Amino acid sequence: MRTIVVGSRQSVLALTQTGQVIDDLKRLAKEHGLEYDFTIKKIVTKGDRILDVTLSKVGGKGLFVKEIEQAMLDGEIDMAVHSMKDMPSVLPEGLVSGAVPARKDPRDCLISKEGTTLDDLPQGAKVGTSSLRRSSQLKAYRPDLQIHWIRGNIDSRIRKMEDGEFQAIILATAGLQRMGWEDRITSYLPVEISLPAVGQGALGIECRESDAELLHLLSLYNDEVTARTVAAERKFLSELNGGCQVPIGAYAVLKNGEASDSRGAQKVIQLTGMVGSPDGEIVLKESAEGTDPESLGAEVAAKLRAKGAEKILAQVRG
């Protein structure tokens, strides 16, 4: 029996979501009369080593995936599970996206000390986030809030809030769900207030292009609607030359609102994209509909460019 070696970062979130994917794949394999063993190989990435520094200052795309991709190309590992948010838009020669599993809740959420909602946070409350996209939209909605930079894994961010450094923090719902910490969430931010990061809540599974056997197993795990909507968001981001540290958000859904559909390939997608200044003074948003994810992503990017998105992004990039 083949043992599939899965590379993973060492963070609790990475190991947890990798473990969940392995459980799903084992179940799927069995349903199709296949049997595989899986083993996890931990890999330290550059992004993990510099977590204490402001990532936007260090820069570089794919900070969390480079070492993992090299191990895959070298044959040390066979596949890897990434948060879609952290996945670069261009994969290296020889590697492909094997599956995009069904997306979890894409919304940002608030964890506050007193258990309040965003609207009920006291005037001038100190809120921690490490995302320019979140700070932009938060300041636009509540200009009185003081936004402070917070880094680290989600467990250490929650600890910093409990220790009194912040009255609240903003995180991705999906990460907390995967950790089984959903009960910590005190309110959900509607996508109208905080448009999520591109691919938020979705995972991407990468493997070698030449591994036909694994690609077959992964194809059974692919969710067509998630793959298409996320592709539209990612095309939008790459059209604006965005990495993960830019004040850009995007969210795509099927027009009928269904999260998944067996005939997902034909359904019309609605994509909304945003670009904002980190201080929240400007938040530009545009939407469009279409069936082709790539042209839809490009269309929304063009609409935002026509509104002056490049100027905002140029200021952020310095």
Ligand SMILES: NCc1[nH]cc(CCC(=O)O)c1CC(=O)O
């Ligand atoms: N930026 C870090 C990151 N990358 C993926 C997640 C978890 C959520 C997801 O899978 O989209 C998080 C944490 C967060 O943004 O709160």
